[in-house]
Amino acid sequence: MSLKIAFVGVGNMASAIIGGLRASGYNGESIVGSSINIDDHEAIEQRFGITMYVDNKDAVAQADVVFLCVKPNMLQSVVEDFASVVRDDQLFVSVAAGIELGALAEWLVKPVAVVRSMPNTPALVGSGMSGLIANDKTTESQKEWVAQAFDSFGSHVWVNEEDQMHTVTALSGSAPAYFFRVLEVMIEAGKAQGLDDATCRKLATYAMKGAAEMVTQLDDDIAQLRRNITSPNGTTQAALETLEAQGIEPLFTAAIEACAKRSKELGEEFANK
Numbered sequence: 312m313s314l315k316i317a318f319v320g321v322g323n324m325a326s327a328i329i330g331g332l333r334a335s336g337y338n339g340e341s342i343v344g345s346s347i348n349i350d351d352h353e354a355i356e357q358r359f360g361i362t363m364y365v366d367n368k369d370a371v372a373q374a375d376v377v378f379l380c381v382k383p384n385m386l387q388s389v390v391e392d393f394a395s396v397v398r399d400d401q402l403f404v405s406v407a408a409g410i411e412l413g414a415l416a417e418w419l420v421k422p423v424a425v426v427r428s429m430p431n432t433p434a435l436v437g438s439g440m441s442g443l444i445a446n447d448k449t450t451e452s453q454k455e456w457v458a459q460a461f462d463s464f465g466s467h468v469w470v471n472e473e474d475q476m477h478t479v480t481a482l483s484g485s486a487p488a489y490f491f492r493v494l495e496v497m498i499e500a501g502k503a504q505g506l507d508d509a510t511c512r513k514l515a516t517y518a519m520k521g522a523a524e525m526v527t528q529l530d531d532d533i534a535q536l537r538r539n540i541t542s543p544n545g546t547t548q549a550a551l552e553t554l555e556a557q558g559i560e561p562l563f564t565a566a567i568e569a570c571a572k573r574s575k576e577l578g579e580e581f582a583n584k
C-alpha cells in the first residue's frame with residue numbers, strides 16, 4: 312500500500328514536487344494538500360488529481376508523510392497550529408529555506424522523524440536536485456523512502472552537517488533562478504543583434520541544456536569541456552575574455568555567498584524563536 316502524502320502549502324515548490332511525483336507514477340489519491348486560499352483549490356485539484364483542504368489539520372491528520380511547503384516566515388505558526396494532530400509515526404519533510412531541524416522538532420512537539428530538504432523547481436520536469444538531512448528520529452527505511460521520493464523527480468544528495476544546507480541552497484535550491492537570469496540576458500542580447508525572441512530562446516536554452524547534459528553524462532573535466540570549444544583567438548575566447556574582464560568569477564562567488572548568508576540568517580531568525 313502506498314503512503315498517504317500531505318502537502319501543507321501548495322505554491323511553486325510544492326507544485327513542482329507534486330507534479331514530479333505524479334509524472335513518475337504516484338497516484339493522485341495518495342496525495343492531499345492544504346492551503347488557505349480556497350480560490351486556488353479547484354485549479355490545483357484538476358491539475359494534479361489530488362484533494363485539497365482549507366484546514367491544514369485535515370490534510371496532516373490523514374497523512375503518513377507531511378511535506379511542509381509554506382514560506383519560512385509562516386512555518387512556525389502553521390506547524391504550531393496543526394501540532395495537536397501530529398502522531399509519533401508520521402514523517403515530516405520540510406522544504407523551507409534556512410529552518411533548522413531543531414526548530415522544526417520543537418514546533419512539532421512530538422518526537423517525530425523530520426527531514427530537512429532543499430529541493431529546486433526543476434522537479435516539475437523530473438530534473439530536480441535536492442539536498443537532504445534527517446534528524447535522529449528518522450529511521451533508515453524512512454530515509455530510503457525520502458530518497459526514492461525525491462529521486463522520482465530528479466536526484467538527491469545527503470549532507471552530514473546542517474550548516475551544509477546553506478551551500479546546497481546557494482548551489483542548487485536558488486540556482487535555477489541564476490540560470491534563468493543568464494538566459495534572459497542572453498536572449499535580450501541576441502534580440503539586439505536582430506534575431507527574433509523564439510529563435511534566441513531556442514538557441515540559448517539548448518546551449519545551456521546541452522552544456523549541463525554534457526557535464527552530467529560525461530565524466531570529463533568541466534574546464535576541459537570549456538577549452539574544447541575555445542579556439543585560439545576565436546569567437547569563444549573573445550566572449551570568455553569579456554566575461555572574465557567584467558568579473559564573472561567575483562560576481563558569481565558573491566552571489567553564492569549572499570545566498571548562503573541569507574539562508575543562515577533565516578535559520579538564526581527562526582531557531583528556537
Ligand SMILES: NC(=O)C1=CN([C@@H]2O[C@H](COP(=O)(O)OP(=O)(O)OC[C@H]3O[C@@H](n4cnc5c(N)ncnc54)[C@H](OP(=O)(O)O)[C@@H]3O)[C@@H](O)[C@H]2O)C=CC1
Pocket residue numbers: 319320321322323324325345346347348367380381382383385389406407408429430431432484485
Ligand atoms: N520556490 C523555490 O524554488 C523553492 C522554495 N523552497 C521553499 O519552499 C517553500 C515555499 O516556497 P514557494 O513554493 O516558493 O512559495 P509559494 O508562496 O509559492 O507557496 C507557499 C504556499 O503556502 C500557502 N500558504 C500560505 N499560508 C498558508 C497557511 N497558513 N497554511 C497553508 N498554506 C499556506 C500559500 O498560499 P497563498 O499563495 O494563498 O498565500 C502558497 O500556496 C519556502 O519555505 C521556500 O523556502 C525551497 C526550495 C526552492
Ligand SMILES: O=C(O)[C@@H]1CCC=N1
Pocket residue numbers: 408480484485
Ligand atoms: O528564495 C528562496 O528563499 C527559496 C529557497 C530556495 C529557492 N527559493
